Amino acid sequence: GENVEQHPSTLSVQEGDSAVIKCTYSDSASNYFPWYKQELGKRPQLIIDIRSNVGEKKDQRIAVTLNKTAKHFSLHITETQPEDSAVYFCAASDNYGQNFVFGPGTRLSVLP
């Protein structure tokens, strides 16, 4: 089955700096790669996703890159703000959603 690794487990950055979180996956059948943000005491919510036919996707300060050959994908947050502080999860899934696996999460702290 699919195995998703995520690094780092914790990340502290100064406000205004960039943050990068990296994930690797094992199943070459995976072709959907979402990123979720979970604030303290809240539910995980999707912030951006990418499919395997695309190498990069941007949404304002957030971008995701995918290297399908190397089986890794990354989340980039620019101009970080205190409200970006949360736990971020990457995930990988096939088209059928039956092999949906989350990474272990990265706790991001943005220091004012």
Add this chain to the structure above:
Amino acid sequence: DTAVSQTPKYLVTQMGNDKSIKCEQNLGHDTMYWYKQDSKKFLKIMFSYNNKELIINETVPNRFSPKSPDKAHLNLHINSLELGDSAVYFCASSQPGSEQFFGPGTRLTVL
């Protein structure tokens, strides 16, 4: 017009009891899931249910059983609760291979 709802939000119970958590989605999604999030924040899938096909994570004890009366509901029943079952349980739904929408979570505490 909540997309995915769960009840109860908090559940405190004694070891050995049986309890259920209810989940409903009004998004018309075909697939529903149950996740367990422990104190280290790991999100572990327990079950996925799609068109009456149940896929079980092999690590889930058989004290846990999902029950789906219809496509919009996937309830979680837990028998003989143990201390290690204490966690936050999230229900989610999606179309296959697309964004999952999570419920607000149920914090289960077993005493």
